[in-house]
Amino acid sequence: MRMGRSPCCEKVGLKKGPWTPEEDKQLLAYIEQYGYGSWRDLPAKAGLQRCGKSCRLRWSNYLRPGIKRGNFSLQEEQSIIQLHALLGNRWSAIASHLPKRTDNEIKNYWNTHLKKKLSKMGIDPMTHRPKINSSFGSAANLSHMAQWEIARLEAEARLVRHSKFISSSLISPHHFRLPTNNPPPPPQVPPSLDVLKAWQEMWTKPPRTRVSSLVDDGAFVSNATLHQSPTSLNFSDQNLCFMETPYVRESTSNIGNPNPTGIIPHVALDPLSELPTFIHGFSELSPETLTGYLDDNSRYWNSILNNLVVSPVGSPVF
DNA sequence: AATTGGTCCAACCGCCCGAAG
DNA sequence: GCTTCGGGCGGTTGGACCAAT
Incomplete structure (x- = not known):
């Protein structure tokens, strides 16, 4: 019996390189x-x-039908930057939120264009934080960004657990197989990516309403004093597609029930801070401190995105 | 005109994971 | 439990192209 994996095909005699x-x-x-x-x-x-x-x-x-190629719009650029800040180098995940763009194309565009743009703006493209010695950032801002990173990682960890749980019962690679003469399948959207929608819901609801939004077993909710996320600034972007998900739920007992609102009614709140348990990284911060922190980061991201808007390609910034 | 260096991106490679047996 | 297979993913590469010298 042969151990390990066999090659996907015999290499001998097969053509490589550009397709004719x-x-x-x-x-x-x-x-x-x-x-x-x-x-x-x-x-x-x-x-x-x-x-x-x-x-x-x-x-x-x-x-594949429906693929968009060529120049990326400004909105697409902003979307990629925001998604990359949230998701990192998970190109397929990022691509699932940009209709008609492939992960490969987004990856290439990031590596050849956006990384440079951010670098020239004094932003570390991998951490999305101001570079040390950059006039763009301050010590306080760096500290805030670190806090934000903690919260982001917390969310990711929960989402991974969440997606692993559901994917075993709902997602099959064969689910998207193209039937003969039928339209192409929808892009695959891992359940965990609903974080973006949650993100948006969480931070864009009117302050007066305590709004529940999703995320895994702990879920989270926006405190009335919290109103904007660094990554929510342009989520009205028409090019940014938040996929409706069938996975949102009210409790673990009804996973899979369609929920067109994308909002989970039940969330866990920290009894002391009244913040969602999602924000464990902020558990030691007062709501006032947290609000200030988020405001700072809103400004931080606005400055980045504004630079993208006002700086044409070829300008000193780029 | 030739050379060099940089940029871009299509395609490949290796790894990983889930499903099936 | 194990191995094998199919497919997805992210990192990397190679060559085409272009501008500068």
Whole structure:
């Protein structure tokens, strides 16, 4: 018995490198007629001298219907920056919130354009914090950003648990398989990505209302005094697509029930701070302190995004 | 015109994970 | 429990292109 993984296909005799228009036609014609049941078997059936993996990549990144290519709009740029601040280098997750853009294209755009833009603005593109010695940031701001990072990581940890729990029962890789002659499947949206919607809900509700928003078993809620997140500033962006999710729930007993509002009624609040337990990183902060912190970060992000807006490509900033 | 260096991006590679047997 | 398989993901690479010298 062979140990370990076998290669996805025999490498000998298979073509590599750029795809020709003829190959694209072949692949398209085959998928349009038969769909894609098994990428491993597809090349032989389609008459292509390619690895199945290569076919899948070509399809998902270029030939799949509905893909938008070319210049990124300013709003798309802002969305990517905000999503990257929240999600890190999880390109597929970021791509799921940018309709028609592929993870590969977003990754390339980030590496070739946005990283440089942020660097020139004095922002560390990986941490989204002001660089040391940069006139852009202050010591106080750095401290605030660190606090924010704590909260973000807390949220991620919860979301990972959440998504692992639900994905086992709701998400199947075959769920999105393209049936013959049918429209392409919707982009895959891991349940954890609903954090963005939650994020938006949490920070954009009117202050007077105590609003519940999702996130995992602990969930969280916006305190009446909290009104804006660093990452919520442009979530009205038309290009930023928050996917409606079937996974939101009122309790663990009804996971999977559709909830068009995307809002979870029941949240856990810290009995002392009355802050959502989601914000464990802030548990030692008073609501007043927290409000001030979030205000500072709003300004911080506004300054970044405003710079994006006012600085055309080719300007000294970029 | 030739060379060099930088940029961009399509495609590949290796790793990981879940499903199936 | 284990192995194998299929597919997804993120990091990296190679070559085309372009501007500067």
